[in-house]
Amino acid sequence: MSSDLLEQKSPPVPRVITTKPRFTDKVFRAVVTSGGMVSLVLLGLIGFFLIYNGFEAIQNAGLSFLTGFDWADAIPEIDQPAMYGVGAMLFGTIVTGILAMLFGVPIAVGTALFLSYYAPEWLKKPMVVVVDVMAAIPSIVYGLWGFFVLMPHAEYWAKLIHKYLSFIPIFDMPAPVFTRSPFIAGLVLAIMIMPIITAISREVFAQTPPERIQAAYALGATKWSMIKAVVFPYGRGGVVGGAMLGLGRALGETVAVYTVLNLVYDIRIEILLSSGGNVASMIVNKFGEADFVELQALMAAGFVLFIVTLIVNFIANFIINKTARE
Amino acid sequence: MSHQDNPNSTNDREANMDQKTQNQARDTQRRDATRRPVSSHSLADVANSRLSSVGVPSGSSTGLEARGIHAWFGSKHVLEDISLDFFTGTVTALIGPSGCGKSTFIRILNRMHEFIPTAALAGQVILDGKDVYDAGVDVTKIRLKVGMVFQKPNPFPSMTIRENVLSGLKLAQIKIENADELLESCLRRAGLWDEVKDRLNEYGGALSGGQQQRLCIARSLAVNPQVLLMDEPCSALDPGSTLRIEETIRKLSASMSIVIVTHNMQQAARVSDFTGFFLADGGPGRLIESGATNDIFTNPKQQRTEDYVSGRFG
């Protein structure tokens, strides 16, 4: 009897806790899971398709596929092999992306602040709709608008910048051709990515805890000092995440850049000069007349772009999630 | 001197006070009154023990005055014809059941009411002889003179303890010479210095709830307000923290006018010199009775006041 009791007093072992899901729950879980899997699989397939088709080009060129900035078909007459490198276009992608952020983020954050804290009620709703609609306008429209409407003005601004700031190397001008420059492409991209950054910024600004806002006002804060002390620290992560999403879009933008930028396979730091490019618009430029070997190189270029935008988006999501948890 | 119900030495704390105002003598006298050992805590006793020094305040010391205040949210009339004076060097408690408009009333005093889009008001709030709602008044200046402590402690989480205390200066763009001195004196007056003096560069959110609330008090002191409004400052805190904050309130009242909303009758009796009783009774909230705290708790003029303070409703 007593030994029985002793035996039962074995050291405690944590129990395994399980729940038996109900049938409807199982079905729902299956549906949702497969939905989630589909997008993952699609993403994987696209990546695989690109690397599968472009592998040979990357293998042939090696690292110079990333760093080289020639894009030349083979010329059998003089025994010159094909040379494909996305270096110049990758550089151009990054330059236009950075320019788009420099112009676009301040405009977007300013718009979001205006909508959240300054706009009168009657203006707020229509403006939110307008900004959201801007996100849905096809990029060719931005491209055409940029070419015909923005460019003449931007050309003038570029000349001004050049006139007063040409001592800074990036504003230097070897040849006076101001149209179709990375500067103008950056402006068009900025306007394209502005809506998404505005939407996300507005969202995080709206979540600023009201008791902190009240605390600031109760201490004699002006609206602007309240925003600096409360809204910005709270919304910083969200704004950065939104900006990265915008950057992801700017890096992959094809048609708008193709319309307003003069594709030149060269790495030039002068952003006002009519010479630049980005990977996406290069692909669309070359795709029509490409032979098999060049097509492989274009696939490889696509793969590079795919990876770059994927990384940027991952970083964006990471930042947004990290700040959402805080 | 024996003093059972307050383990923290009030003497030490008072010795720390760097402000020597003329009110202090009177204040200390009042403290002595509170220190009488009170074993049976009937509200009347508690209020009585504070009475000795509180006479009728001299008319000249009126710092803040509400005259004929009405308030609406949309078309809902929530406050009707409230007139109440607040005297420098005293604590005024506002009591009454939930929803009778106490918060609305004190938010009207420092113009926080207008942040609610549907809010409207009538009447005047006179600060230093001028109506704070006059056209052309710089509202940020009003809020500097009339500080506020909220129900839920709300330090700025992105700022350190030090930055929190000094945040009012930054927010109102006030430049000062010796920030460190101000930092220390504010934290001392809020009764928090000893607990945080070695961790001034930690974030405010790392403190306990009671410490956070005292940090918020220190923060409002840094801009040197004449009036401090407190909306149920202890309702989210444990009894120990509550005691410390009451102690802080009593010390601060020497140099400013304090208005405290509380649901705790004991607290009203312990810390306040004057009490206003609000009641809404279905319609808009009204000030049923106001006067010396002692009178309100010992022989109120209105039956409803007596019912409320004796716990018969609310």
Ligand SMILES: Nc1ncnc2c1ncn2[C@@H]1O[C@H](COP(=O)(O)OP(=O)(O)O)[C@@H](O)[C@H]1O
């Ligand atoms: N933002 C608001 N919008 C509409 N009605 C409100 C708002 N805030 C408070 N009220 C109403 O005003 C009345 C007074 O509220 P309040 O001042 O918070 O009371 P108390 O602080 O005494 O509990 C209540 O009837 C409440 O429902």
Ligand SMILES: [Mg+2]
């Ligand atoms: Mg309230």
